[in-house]
Amino acid sequence: xxxxxxxxxxxxxxxxxxxxxxxxxxxxxxxxxxxxxxxxxxxxxxxxxxxxxxxxxxxxxxxxxxxxxxxxxxxxxxxxxxxxxxxxxxxxxxxxxxxxxxxxx
Numbered sequence: 001x002x003x004x005x006x007x008x009x010x011x012x013x014x015x016x017x018x019x020x021x022x023x024x025x026x027x028x029x030x031x032x033x034x035x036x037x038x039x040x041x042x043x044x045x046x047x048x049x050x051x052x053x054x055x056x057x058x059x060x061x062x063x064x065x066x067x068x069x070x071x072x073x074x075x076x077x078x079x080x081x082x083x084x085x086x087x088x089x090x091x092x093x094x095x096x097x098x099x100x101x102x103x104x105x
Contacts, residue, residue, distance in 0.1 A: 006104035036093040072097035
């Protein structure tokens with residue numbers, strides 16, 4: 001199964017041991033995890049801005065996600081279906097990655 005994880009799932013998996021980190025570990029071993037450059041940029045931004053991660057730590061997180069997930073290139077335009085423009089990029093990532101499942105908080 002191809003599974004796209006929203007940024008909030010990745011963030012939760014890095015800041016606390018629990019359901020999200022267990023889910024990431026399970027998916028990494030049993031399914032194809034998807035991400036996109038847009039989601040990676042958002043992840044870096046959130047970890048830096050909200051959780052005061054250092055540049056080095058953010059780089060390590062990015063490297064881990066890249067090694068655990070297929071990075072989907074976004075070539076189309078995001079749909080205009082959500083009041084939150086960021087959610088439209090998540091949907092574009094899922095669509096262009098042909099995700100079977102989108103996991104978000």
